[in-house]
Amino acid sequence: MKNVLLIFAFLTLLLFNSCMTDREAENSFYLNQINKIQVISSKTIFFTENREEDFNLTVSFFDRDNRPFLNNIDVPYVIYLGDSVIKEPSLDLSKPGKYKLRVMFPTRELTFSNEVEIEVVEGDYIKELVLDFSNETRNQFTLVNNEPYDFTLRAFGPDGEIPGVEEQIKRNLSLQVGNVNTNRLTGIPITQIGLIDVQASVFGIESNILKINSRQDVSYPIKEFQVVFHVFSNLFTPSQSSFESQINSSNIAFSGGIRSSFRRNLNAVDAGFRFKLADRNPDGSLMETKGVNRIMSNKVFLDAQDQELLQLKFNSLWDPSQYINVFIEDLSSLQAAGYAYLPFLTSPVVGGLNPILEEDTELFYPIMVALDYRLFNGQYRDDNVLAHELGHYLGLYHTFQDCQTGDFCDDTQSHTLPSNQSIRFSNNRTNCSNEPYISTNFMDYISVVDNFTFDQKERMTKVYENALFMPKDFNAPDSRIKPFKRGQLDPSIKPIICNF
Amino acid sequence: MNSLDFLRKALKLENGNKTGIIPIEMKIIKIKKSFFAILPLIGFIMSGIEAKATTLNDSIPEKSSEFKKGIRFSPSMNFFDYGDLSFGQIASDYKFGAALGMVFDWKMSDYHRFRLEPYVEYQNIKNNSINPDIEAITSFSNLIFGVDALPLVLTYGGKYKGTISAGGFAKYVLNSSQSTTLNGNSVNNFEVEINKLQYGFSFGAGAYLGKRLVELRFYQSLNDFVNSPVIPNSINQVQLILVY
Structure with a gap:
């Protein structure tokens, strides 16, 4: 029996090798x-x-x-x-x-x-260094000592762009901005006035040269307008506060006071125009509701371009040399939030506003701004529509006007509106040179706006000084007030309709 | 080096290639070689004991043929052999199972018996990645009908008989469920195809304790359980067989 147990034990040990093995x-x-x-x-x-x-x-x-x-x-x-x-x-x-x-x-x-x-x-592997503006500061124009520039620098080798070398480029960078040398690409202030060359150098290889036109901002005396809102009695009953809201927003917009999540535009300025609700009727009496003129009407105009409505508005205009006339209408037939008539000038001080007319021309078109009534009854919220339309009223075109003449302002990017509806209102734009940039200009159709530029201010100021039917007398109390002459309506004059 | 290591090396059973890929055929040949290398040793030991037993037990008459049957219960340890185990080794990631069945036992001579053992088995087994940074585990639970045929059952002794056995087995997977987790998270879109018919050889050692039998048996499957184009995998099993 003892032998049997010994054999059993031996074989058991032999059989199972008395160990467990781990896996691979x-x-x-x-x-x-x-x-x-x-x-x-x-x-x-x-x-x-x-x-x-x-x-x-x-x-x-x-x-x-x-x-x-x-x-x-x-x-x-x-x-x-x-x-x-x-x-x-x-x-x-x-x-x-x-x-x-x-x-x-x-x-x-x-x-x-x-x-x-x-x-x-080695560094000589680089065949080309391409210096460019960043998307948020893409502009050849800037205001001295204003917002800083950001640049991008890309290195190209024999097989095209060299990816992933940004950090090495930053460590070995030399950037010449006019007579200032720096070793970074972002937050570059412009402290000189005039035409400035910007060039980068890495490992002894030099980039292309960017040219920046640096200008000094100019301050003009503030020009203030009184605004009257004409409301058709059968359309809706407005509250004064809703008009004050649009006026306040427009004042912030024209003073350059809006800040958005985007970098501030290099050429953003205080445009120098302010607005307030009119408090007196044309006969000098106090208005019943400040800034609001109710036009009694029994007829409902479904077509915003109805000739009878046009004539009614022309006849209802308050002296355009005293007031900015804003009509509150149903613009659903135009699918527009607003529209505005461009001014006519007495001398060719800016491009794109023709023909040039005599100073004593009688009023022949309804120089006015129109806003859709839904902006005031809570159906649609956009506080900057009036500011945009006032830009037109003061002679500005859309920034997306075309790729030939553009909007006649050098410091706004010329571009066209994307046909793709999903990006139509995106702030990420591509200019006519197919370069990406961020647009935040009031005269673009975008979701976030925050600026008028220096050149837009210059244009509006020149327009203001040379326009017919502009309430300049309000800013010159000592000037001789000319009598308002309402002439024959010329229905061929068309406004700029804004399909936000 | 302990005595078992020495014995393994003497018998050249050690698998020196820890990381290489060993084809299934090579593995089977290797185990077969190992088994046949042991057989002369076993035969030598048994013949010596038999000679001694003949001189001691000459007065007890025994029947030359006998048929017994009994109930078989056997807990088991189950593990995959991916061709990376040395002979008789048990992998650390074994899972438990159990079987219940019958034993039919024919006495062929005083030292030789034949056994047939049908049973139903519940078997757990898992495929476990030991990569320290990614843990992939595929677990199987199988319900199996199996038959062990043991034509070579050598016994020696009186009331308590020592025994060693060798033979083959065939099993059919009646039902199998599987689940896979990756870093502890369940994987839903992964299911492997299995071979329902499993076969191989078995050998064991134990003792007849009167009418009862206790045996520890090793099962080496000769075909893959999972149809895999790259991983040879057969199920190895150790059963503790208790027969009443």
Whole structure:
């Protein structure tokens, strides 16, 4: 019996070897679905420097049917640089040369990725350095000591743009801005007036030259207008506060007081115009409701371009040399939030406003602004519609007017409206030279607006000084008030309709 | 080096290639070689004991043929062999199971018996990635009908008989469920195809305790459980067989 037990014990030990063995990692049924690994390096070209440089790898896994696999999972993999295994993607930049990088996952058959060639090169690898304005400060015009510029710099090699070298460029950058030298690309103040050259240099390679026209802002005496809102009695019953709201918004807009989430425009200015609700009727008596004139009407005009309505408005205009006339209408037939008539000038001080007329011309068109009544009854909220229409009233065109003459203001980007409705109101615009930029101008159709520019101010000021039917007398109390002469309506004069 | 290591090396059973890929055929040949290398040793030991037993038990008459049957219950440890185990080793990621069945036992001679053992088995087994940074586990629960045929059952002794056995088995998976987790999160779109018919050889050692039998048996499947294009995988099993 003792022998039997001995044999049993011996065989048991022999049979099971008295130990348990741990597994290798490569036997997973699930992980062995990995059939292909694709690796993309954030950088493939590095410039020689006495330092180590980290870079990022984008590693994608695919199964045997070439479908993406293990998405959004932090999959561990082994990195090979040449034949050496490295812990992190990092390169010693003091050793120029070519290196091959790949990654491996320990599947049963050891799955390797594609091979990425990485090269450490000297500075003369750069064939072209392209200096450009950043999207938010793209403008050849600026105001001295105003908002700082941001620039972008891209390096091109024999195979096109060299990706991922931004940090190395920043470390080795020299930027000449006029007679000032700096080593950064952002937050560059312009402190000189005149035409300024901007050029970058990296590793001894020089970029193209950007030219900036730096100007001094000019302050003019504030010009104030009194505004009368004409409301048809059968349309709706307005409250004075809703008009005050539009007037207040317009004052902030024209004083340059609006701040948005975007960088402030390089040429943003106080345009120098202010507005207030009229408090007296044309006969000098106090208005029943400040700034509001109710026009008694029994007829409902469904067509905003109805000739009878046009004639009614022409006849109802208060002296345009005293007031800005704003009519509150139903503009649904135009699908517009507002419209405005451009002024006529007595001398050709700005482009785009023709013909030039004599000073004693009788009023022949309804110089006015129209706003849709929904802006005032709570159906539609946009506090800047009046400011936009007043821009037209003072002679401004849309910034998207066309790519030939543009809007006659140098410091606004010429562009056209995107046909794609989904980006029609986006602040991310592309100008007529196909360069991206951020638009925040009041005269564009965009969701966020915050500025009139220096050239727009100059244009509006010249228009104001040379326009017919403009309430200039209000700002010159000592001037001789000319009698208001209402002539024959010329219905061929058309406003700029704004389909926000 | 302990005595078992020495024995393994003497018998050349050690698998020196820890990381390489061993084709399934090579693995089977290797185990077969190992088994046949042991057989002469077992035969030598048994013949020596038999000679001694003949001289001691000459007065007890025994029947030359006998048929017994009994109820078989056997808890089991189940683990995958991916071709990376040395002979007789048990992987650390084993899972437990159990089987219930019958044993039919024919006495062929004083030292030789034949057994047939049908049973129904519930088997748990898991495929476990040990990569420290990513844990992928596929677990299986199988309901199996199996038959062990043991043509070579050698016994020795009187009331308590020592025994070693060798034979083959065939199992059919009646039902199998599987689940996979990746870093502890359930994976829904992954299911592997399994081979429902499993077969292989088994060998064990134990003792007849009167009418009862206790045996520890090792099962080596000779075909893959999961149809995988890259991973050879067979189920190895150790059963503690208790027969009443």
